[in-house]
């Protein structure tokens with residue numbers, strides 16, 4: 001892979017599809033994910049290990065990991081896990097990263113994973129221990145994610161001190177990466193700059209830090225800029241902003257990957273991603289979900305005249 005400045009992780013196959021009512025068939029998912037890999041996306045979150053009765057749309061995650069690994073061995077694959085059980089199911093399928101998620105809002109954690117936040121933290125330590133039992137050659141990275149870090153539809157405001165406590169505890173427990181998520185699109189750039197700066201100071205320079213934004217209220221890319229200025233170099237995007245927000249009917253979901261990549265590339269930051277191929281992958285996703293609302297502006301306007309993406313300028 002050529003050198004990249006910012007890692008963009010496509011999370012549409014997980015975050016998008018889990019919020020779409022119908023289930024995309026496995027072969028259709030593979031066609032879409034394959035096109036995402038072909039576009040040069042360095043990391044894809046391909047699904048989650050959550051009980052299929054809760055999220056039937058992602059019941060085929062194990063097969064998706066195996067098939068993507070076989071077809072595109074250089075692309076890093078991530079899967080979301082809500083608990084130790086999820087890790088036990090995920091690790092044998094061979095992902096590069098398991099992304100554990102808990103919520104900074106106690107109310108959201110109870111609803112999402114049905115347990116107090118401190119029980120989730122204890123589970124995270126067990127997940128790291130389980131990973132450490134693997135052969136060193138097959139070590140999988142463990143990401144500790146903090147959802148609703150900027151506000152919560154149930155609780156409202158979320159204290160920044162709680163986000164810092166969680167980040168520090170996850171780091172001490174052995175997280176390779178900390179992900180901070182604006183799950184419901186409440187964040188603003190001032191808050192983002194503060195939280196990421198303080199989290200970085202709290203966890204030290206060695207642990208990767210990732211940002212996950214939703215564009216629910218139109219501040220998604222402004223939040224990306226603020227996080228960039230705070231030193232963040234890993235961002236999640238969802239192709240076409242698929243899936244919306246379960247708490248805000250009609251609103252957009254994840255920040256749109258195509259718009260995110262355009263912004264980064266036009267700022268001179270290499271993502272390694274080919275925008276034309278990315279748009280082609282989006283068309284495949286849309287073809288497999290006819291009538292499903294999608295979002296984004298790059299796809300409507302195209303590139304500016306004479307635009308040279310940073311990844312191609314070198």
Ligand code: ZN
Pocket residue numbers: 015181183212214254
């Ligand atoms: Zn999300």
